[in-house]
Amino acid sequence: MDTPSSSARVCGERPFYDLHAEAYDLIINDPVKPWCDAVDAQLARSSSILDAGCGTGRHAAEMIARGHVVDLADAAPRLLAQAAARCPSARTQLIDICLLPTADHDAVMCRGVLNDMVSDGERAAAIASLARSLRAGGKLFLDVREAEASRERADGEPRTRSGFTSRTTWDNGLLRVRETYAMGGDVVEYQFTMRPWSVGSLTGLLRDNGLRNVSVGGGVGRRTPDRLFVVAF
Template sequence: MVVSASAQTSSERPFYALHAGAYDLLITDPVDPWADAVHDRLTGAGRAPASILDAGCGTGRHAAGLIAKGHRVDLVDASAELLSLAARRCPSARTIRADLCEMTLPPAYDAVTCRGVLNDMITDRDRAAAVRSLAGCLRPGGLLFLDVREERASRERADGTLQRRQADLGDGAKLTFTTRTTWEQGTLRVEERYDVTRPGAPDQRAGYDFTMRPWTEPELRAVLRDSGLHHAEVSGGVGRRTADRLFVVAS
């Protein structure tokens, strides 16, 4: 199943595999702003309740928010561990493990949502393939909702500052998540370290380094056009605590 470099990262990165169960303890951006924005656009387009594909669903937090608003959601992710968590959170949803760059689902959805995942596509080929596969899942007139990193603001944030967060895993266990991000030739170089301490047990440590590539608005619009989506609205990120994201609605 794993083909692209981004799908390989989804399978290997401890955040998505070994420590997937702590994901929601460390990533706490609110769900409601995103779910509200998607729901309002679908309602305005006369497509509510909608059939939605959540591509790169993670633990299913945002899918659950859309299901609560009456929509039907299918879940896709390249990480088996995250997909399992999402399935438990959204028991009514169909789950599909797939590489977004190679996904070949029928055009059966009123909307496709994809948050953050497209930043993991490093090459032009993978970026074009992923957006093309997402667009190919839409019914005529369907809407594609994206959340991506914006290049300039991402570059400004990538100052090498060490960031540290801690999660309580229960029974006295704690996970300390440390990350450092730097800018290198148009990409974000990310160094992650995971340290788990448990009473009476040896410390557990893991590390993972990977690369992300933010988007410029002209590039984003060009890739969308090449995928048959000629109308795109691009604005600031929705439901994000930092100002380095873009919210995109394309049709």
């Protein structure tokens, strides 16, 4: 890709990724343990893992505590700095996940980031990038929004916590998100677009990139019903 992906652009603009990055863990606070249990159960001891779109490193820290070796990658500098402080043993990459270098990790974890890939080209580039970060036979673990359940939740009603309010509407397969931040005396508004996934489109891209064994289930460690937990190898 010649330009940053929409996900990378959002990482440089979205207030709780940048201006109010200190609030990220207050806003994105689903429990870590269920996801890490699900991933850990499918890996050998001391596996090498890339956390692609690591945020503040909560999941990476848990996997390190379980004996794995984790590398961190994110396109949001302030989030990556928090992750590096939380996981001092981890190597870090400030990078668009569509541009990951070829590597040989035993596993790659990617939660949420793929929802920000709006165009078909970005989606194909992101899956190809994640796949080339794996060794042969390595496993890719994904958390993505499922399209139909996302449409049902996109009712335009405000949802508020920790000084943060979001309103989401559905627009022909896309989620239009309007956020308001009332933090530290500031009131900041931000709008962006996400594109949820169908099982068929995601499975097709994974198989196109050599990940022939794909399992899809309900979201793990999520408080809302609009997520999928995907394992591919």
